Amino acid sequence: MTVPRAEADAADRRSLHERIAADLRDRILSGDLAPGAALPSTARLKERFDASNATIQKALQLLKDEQLVVGRPGAAVTAREHRQRTVRPAAFMAPATAGDPYRWLTENERNGLRGRVTLLEVAERVPPSDVAEALGLEASGTALLRHQLLTIDDEPAELVSSYYPMEIVSGTAMTERRKIPGGTPTFLAGLGYPPRLAVDRVSARIPTQEQHRALRLPGGLPVLRTLRVVFSDDDRPIEATVMVKAGHLYELQYEFAAG
DSSP states (O other), rough: OOOOHHHHHHOOOOOOHHHHHHHHHHHTTTTSSSSBOOOOOOHHHHHHHOOHHHHHHHHHHHHHTTTSSOOOSSSEEEEEOOOOOHHHHHHTSSSOOOOOOHHHHHHHHHHHHHEEEEEEEEEEEEOOOHHHHHHHHTTTTOOOEEEEEEETEEEEEEEEEEEEEHHHHHHHGGGGOOOTTEEEEHHHHHTTTOEEEEEEEEEEOOOOHHHHHHOOOTOOEEEEEEEEEEEEEGOOOOEEEEEEEEETOOOEEOOOOOO
């Protein structure tokens, strides 16, 4: 079915090649175009979207930059085995068993993936307003920031900024620029603050310059931003973490009991 140009322009301000890429991207990520399946021919796409050959090629180039399709001159453009991963946040919450690595690492290893955590910064900082509110900080109050980049199979996966109340972590190994054996949930539990409840707020945002660069994002695709607040006994907030990942590469899966 051909999409009338005037009707599409009235409803969507994006460039035509961005709109075409968005439609094809959705079919790939939803599984309608399985890995190895040929995309509609250039002729069919030109007819459907009332677009020029150059516009179709620009749309396909966006998908190639995102590593969602592959194509060579003279051959059909096909969907790649895309890298969208399902993340189950509940799998990483519990403290690791004594002597075991951080659960994020072991969960990836269980799925045949090689995870790595690179510590970028450890410092006392005034956190963003939503983080400060979550931790119950007063105006201009500070918290300990542990800023990390997570990679999977040497590709950037997530940019993580975790904040902790200074009255809990001051004078501990958390303030040192080194990794925490077993991860921070295990360390906090050892301090007498076991994680009991986590509340996630997930939003889609346009990436900042740092996020775009660190995650090596193609084009102007959005990121998924999760603000996770972790509570210990007596509903005390012990951690507020901002996690940012590429929106086209990840989906989040939450499980809820009925009733």
